[in-house]
Amino acid sequence: MGRPVRGALHHVELWLPDDDAAWTSFTWLLSRLGYERTSTWRTGSGWTLGPTYLVLETGPDVEPVPHERRRPGVNHLAFHAGSRADVDDLVADAPAHGWSLLFAEDHPFAGGPDHYAAYLENAAGFEVELVAAQDGTTAA
Secondary structure, three states, X not given: OOOOOOOOOOEEEEEOOOOHHHHHHHHHHHHHOOOEEEEEEOOEEEEEEOOEEEEEEOOOOOOXXXXXXXXXXXXXXXXEOOOHHHHHHHHHHHHHHOEEEOOHHHOOXXXXXXXXXXXXXXXXXOEEEEEOOOOOOOOO
C-alpha cells in the first residue's frame, strides 16, 4: 500500500441515527462496493477498502434530529462504483436495501452529459453518488 499521499483523506466518520434502516442501507452498500468490516464495537463499525477507512457510528453523542443533506456540512459521499453496468446493478438492487434514486428524470446523467452516475438517498436522508468509470471499465 505504501506511504499515504499527503492531503489524502485518512477516514470519514458518519454519525447515523440509532435505527436499523440507516445501518442496513450503509452496510449493504459498503459491502457491495468491496469494503470489508474491519472493526466493530457497541455503537459502531469500521469499514476498509485499500487506504480508505469509513466509520459508521451512533451513540449518546449523536443528536436525535433528522439528517438534512442540504444544510451546511457534508452533502454527500461519492464512490467510484466500477463500470456503467456495475452502477446500473447497484441502482437496480438499491431499493430493496433502503435506497431511492434521486434526480430520476436525469438519471444516469444528472451530473452532466459526460458523468455517468447514480445519486441515491436512504431513509435517514443520507446521499451517496455512485460514479462509473469514464472508459466504461471496472476499476481495480
